[in-house]
Structure formats: C-alpha cells, structure tokens
Amino acid sequence: MSYLTILALSFGLAMDAVAVAMVYGFHSGSKKWLFGIKISFFFAFFQGAMPVVGYSIGYSFYPVIENYDHWVAFFALTTIGGHMIYESVRSGNMEYGNRFDINSFKTLILLSFSTSLDALISGISLLSIGLKLLISVSIISVVTFLLSLIAYMMGKKLYFLFGKKVEILGGVVLILIGLKILLEHL
Numbered sequence: 001m002s003y004l005t006i007l008a009l010s011f012g013l014a015m016d017a018v019a020v021a022m023v024y025g026f027h028s029g030s031k032k033w034l035f036g037i038k039i040s041f042f043f044a045f046f047q048g049a050m051p052v053v054g055y056s057i058g059y060s061f062y063p064v065i066e067n068y069d070h071w072v073a074f075f076a077l078t079t080i081g082g083h084m085i086y087e088s089v090r091s092g093n094m095e096y097g098n099r100f101d102i103n104s105f106k107t108l109i110l111l112s113f114s115t116s117l118d119a120l121i122s123g124i125s126l127l128s129i130g131l132k133l134l135i136s137v138s139i140i141s142v143v144t145f146l147l148s149l150i151a152y153m154m155g156k157k158l159y160f161l162f163g164k165k166v167e168i169l170g171g172v173v174l175i176l177i178g179l180k181i182l183l184e185h186l
Contacts, residue, residue: 006136010143013122016115016177017043021148023170025155027084027102035103036152042108043148046116048141054123055133069117070185074178076114080107081174084167118181 024039084102119140126136159166 003139006139007143009122009136010140011147013047013116013119013140014043014144014147016118016181017047017112017144018147018151019173019177020111020115022151022155022158023084023173024102025152025157026159026166026170028152028156028159031103033153036149036156039108039152040145040148042112043115044141044145046112047119047144048137050116050119051123051126051137051140052133054120055126057124066121066185069120070182073114073117074182076110077174077178077181080111081171081176081178084171084174086171089168115177 021036021039021043025036028035080102123133126133155166155170
C-alpha cells in the first residue's frame with residue numbers, strides 16, 4: 001500500500017472526528033483555540049490508538065467487534081446529539097453554562113471513542129495487508145489532528161455568524177453521523 005493510499009484512508013477515517021470537532025466549535029463559546037487543540041489531540045490520539053488495538057487483536061476478536069461497534073457508536077452519538085437539540089430548544093435564552101455540557105471530559109472521551117471505532121477495524125485490515133503500523137498510525141493521527149483543528153475553528157466562525165441556531169445543527173450532525181455509521185454496517 002502506498003503513502004497515497006494511507007493518506008486517503010486517513011482522510012476517510014478522520015471525517016467523523018472532523019464533523020464532531022466542528023460541533024465542538026459551535027459549542028465552544030468563549031473558549032480559546034487552545035481548547036480546539038485539546039479536542040483535536042483527543043480525536044487524533046483515539047484515531048491513532050484504535051488501529052493499534054485492531055492490529056494487536058487481529059482476527060480473533062473481529063466477529064465480536066464487527067457485530068457491536070456500529071451500535072455503540074450509533075447509541076452514543078444519537079444520545080448526545082438528541083440531548084444537544086433538546087437542551088438548545090428547551091433552554092431558549094438560558095445562559096450557556098446551564099445547558100448540556102458537551103465540553104466535559106467524559107463526553108470528549110465518549111465522542112473520541114465513538115468516532116474512532118472504524119479505525120479499530122482498519123487496524124485489522126492493516127494487519128492483513130502487511131502495512132507498517134507505525135507509519136500508518138502516525139499519518140492517521142496527524143491528518144485527524146489537522147483536519148479536526150480546522151473544523152473546530154470553522155465551527156467557531158459559524159457560531160459567531162449564525163448564533164444559537166447552529167447548536168441545533170450540531171445535534172443533528174451528531175445524529176446523522178451515528179446513523180451513517182449504523183447504516184454502513186447493517
């Protein structure tokens with residue numbers, strides 16, 4: 001597999017994380033760009049770590065993982081997205097801090113994990129085609145980090161331009177990502 005193929009795989013794997021990073025930008029409020037670096041780091045770490053896990057467990061656990069990964073991602077993303085929509089509509093003019101906290105550490109871990117489950121399966125495929133793991137994981141992580149940071153900044157700009165309406169869009173995006181993951185695996 002060439003470096004171009006790894007790069008294309010990296011872009012494909014990063015797309016869910018990129019969409020969620022943009023949602024984080026919608027909800028970042030007055031947080032600075034350093035918060036975007038933190039989020040991008042978490043997404044890049046999980047996107048890089050999951051292929052290593054997949055590579056390590058190989059084919060022995062593949063049927064178990066394949067049967068449930070999409071359900072876990074679907075449930076997590078639709079629950080968080082639905083709650084975001086509910087809180088955005090319900091809260092009306094409430095102050096940002098009184099609503100659902102997408103910026104909590106627990107939510108960040110859950111979203112990082114959920115958006116990287118496809119990377120776990122890609123690790124299994126890296127094993128089958130004999131690709132160098134360290135190079136692949138490095139490229140996947142760097143691409144995810146850079147694209148997520150750009151998406152976070154774009155989300156901040158969209159929030160500035162469109163206000164609270166974009167929060168509902170963020171919830172819809174998370175639900176659609178969850179649905180996409182589920183439909184791809186069914």
